[in-house]
Amino acid sequence: MEKLAEYFLEHLILDLEGGLDVKELQKLIGDTPEGAQLLGVIKDDSDLEEFIVAMTDGLREHITTGITNEILSREFSEYSQQ
Numbered sequence: 637m638e639k640l641a642e643y644f645l646e647h648l649i650l651d652l653e654g655g656l657d658v659k660e661l662q663k664l665i666g667d668t669p670e671g672a673q674l675l676g677v678i679k680d681d682s683d684l685e686e687f688i689v690a691m692t693d694g695l696r697e698h699i700t701t702g703i704t705n706e707i708l709s710r711e712f713s714e715y716s717q718q
Contacts, residue, residue: 648696648699652688658678661678661684677718
């Protein structure tokens with residue numbers, strides 16, 4: 637059973653449910669320096685799609701230890717500094 641659990645953790649795919657678009661993103665991040673930096677990278681819906689894919693891929697490594705607000709904030713910051 638442990639091997640099966642390892643298999644699931646190695647092959648688990650994260651997906652984001654919902655209809656996030658750039659306008660909604662702007663509302664969610666507000667007028668913060670971090671938000672402005674992220675919006676400098678995400679200019680349209682195709683950039684947003686790339687961001688979502690990058691985030692879900694990057695978060696896979698945290699599945700076994702847990703995905704927290706702190707980890708998400710760090711990932712957002714790293715993405716916006718590309």
